[in-house]
Amino acid sequence: MIGTAVGHGWGRLYAALMNLPERPMRWAQGHLPDGRLGWLFVGPNLAIFAVFTFLPILIDFYYAGTGGTNLLPTERPWVGTENFSSLLACKDYLDPNSCVRDQFWYAIWNTSEFVVLQVALMLFFSLATALVLNRKILGRGFFRAAFFYPVLLSPVVVALIWKWVLQRDGVLNAAMVGAGMQPVEWLLSARSAFGWTVFVSIWAHMGFYTLILLAGLQAIPADIYEAAAMDAAPPWRVFRRITLPLLMPSVLVVLVLGLIRAVQIFDEVYVLTGGGPGSATTYLVEFIYNTGFSAQVRQYGLAAAASLLLAGVLLVLTLIQLRGMRPTKGDPRG
């Protein structure tokens, strides 16, 4: 009896709550011109977006045109394009040492090399792993979880784990010494440290991209494979003519997300190597961070200019993604 009364009470409360927006909505429908009601729904989100995304972008543009070390915009002298010209002043763009801002150009070239290597290798390994995990193998569930597990870790934790493995007295060298080999200074040589940043990044993120590709593989209708099997098509041809073309949308997503993420690389590497040895693993975001927030003389304008250049690269990559995902004529999705 009491339970029923309580139940009714909750029901009335719930109904009242659900009906709460009805009056204002009716009012809005009656008073707003046709097609404008949508603005009411997206308005709050747009306001947040404007304050926390658009405004910082505008401020970034302003800072990029100012100099000095003061943080407050009102205390910063206007220098126009000086920060950009300083960043781009180079005798030979292939030789960072010939540039006014050599660290920026080390960062540019390191990032470029990192992006090409990391994205290509990650795509390859993610695809290979997804193909294997899509088969009916023993312990498939376990392997799917195992490959995805690093994605759940914080980038700082990932970097600390690998630092513990790779440092001079780390686990890897201890194992090598135990096996009678000489220890190797993994993080002291420029090329080796660079290679490890690529590896650690792939290790940390591969699971996520494998998952996307796995979902793409599972979306391919089984009857196409059955038809191929009836035609006795060899596995390589099946992969090349059926799997890969039908997986292309997923591959494109992985490619573009991977590219954007690779250009933005910072956290793992910052903890693992701090950008060293020398500038061998200093990437673009770390350069921006060092220039604007870590150096004793903080050049916010220079950091803002570098961040706008980075934003330009990311914009191009995003446009490629949008273009790639747009359905073409005759595409059944369109």
Added chain:
Amino acid sequence: MLADLPLRITLAAAALAALGGMTSQAEAADIRIACYSDGNECPATKVLAERFMRDNADIHITIDEMPYKQILESVPVQLAAGNGPDIARISDFGQVAPYQLDLTPYLADAAYWQTAYGPVLDWMRTGPDDHGIYGLMTQLTVSAPIVDKTLFDQAGVPIPTKGATWDDWAAAAAKVAKATKTPFGMAWDRSGARFSGPAISEGAKFFYSAGHPPVVDDGFKAMAAKFVKWNQDDTIDKDVWVSTGGGYRDAFEEFANGKIAVYLSGSWQLARLQKQIGDGFDWVVGDAPCGPGGCTGMPGGAGFVAFKGTKSPKEVARFLDYLASEPVYAEWMVMTSNLPANLDLQKKKLDYKLSPAGIAAMNQFQANAATLTPLAYKLQGSPLSRPMFNATVDRISQAITGQITLDQAYERITSDVADAAAAKNKK
């Protein structure tokens, strides 16, 4: 009615007292201190602050302990945004110079401060025309070689004595490493300040007569070339300077784990040396190595700096006055095992609660403080000292890895410092 009077009076008095208490509580000036510890500076300051608050009920002090890096990176931004602490423990005074509060009008006896803390007050000033008092040094630090005596004894190599050069030290350390199969002879903290002491000994001048810092001269080059060579031939553990990019890194763990024979660090490590090494092995502090420029390390240290943004400048000054008074300052130095920046206390023997090794080390640091050259003090107090130190570390590290040549490193150090100076001066 009359019988009720005492009760009423008592109640009224109690209410007034409570109200008064609430009012004084409400009016208590809140002072927030951003603090980091080399050893136990923040907990020790908390003890003194609590005692101070007992005698000054109108002041409430909160000490926020945070990592050194956070102070270095966040406090200047907070100050610029007008949201900083009232006081912060700072080692890089140049960064916070625009926000510093001149305490002179608020101090009970500014002349005492000038007499007792004269030379180090300059470190917080912006130039020769600035005579303000902006804070109190929480220590005076001196860099010096710290020696694993057990390894030297095992190797049968005598520890270099007064007058020995850095070459003598490097040769002795390398001999010890070889004889005892220790991985490396030496390690230097990854710090431009640490490098600058040996560079001054080697003859580096750091300043033109006009005061503009060119940084690189023959003395600087001589020490840089030696340092790079020692890193490349494994006399020095290059892991410290090379494996990590970015800023400061000390080599304390390497020393504490017996992996190096000689460690160039400083007096602020005393508490850690005592605590972490204890009786693990014998360690001593060496004399400041010599060269054509003298026998000097680098002075330094962190100070409690007051900021303009405070709503309670008088109370901030009262607390710093309290800490600066000779008996309290002496107690503070004993609690934190630090060398005093107070000139009178430097002449006295403080009753440090240290082991015999710790006492000997403290005495040696004090003796080394006496041989610090005026140039070392001037360099530490330069508003551009940090850009100079940072450029030195960044570029010399690149030279050690072979990314650039030493000559390129010299050019880049000069241009980096000029760039920082130009950015600072852009108004």
